[in-house]
Amino acid sequence: MSESTTSKSKGIYWIIALVSLVVTVALLIFNPAWFWVGLPFLITSIVMGMDVM
Numbered sequence: 590m591s592e593s594t595t596s597k598s599k600g601i602y603w604i605i606a607l608v609s610l611v612v613t614v615a616l617l618i619f620n621p622a623w624f625w626v627g628l629p630f631l632i633t634s635i636v637m638g639m640d641v642m
Contacts, residue, residue, distance in 0.1 A: 602638035609634055 613627030636642050 599638055599640060602634050606631060606634040606638055 609627055609631040613624065613631050616627050617624045
């Protein structure tokens with residue numbers, strides 16, 4: 590894979606992380622019982638964005 594392809598795919602993971610963060614915070618505010626539903630998406634996208642996995 591070229592460097593531009595790698596950075597582009599990491600960028601999409603960071604966008605997903607930001608969207609997941611907004612959704613998770615909204616769930617925490619409006620329906621705290623469903624807060625845990627957003628966490629797997631948030632944590633996974635942050636890990637993929639940091640290129641740890």
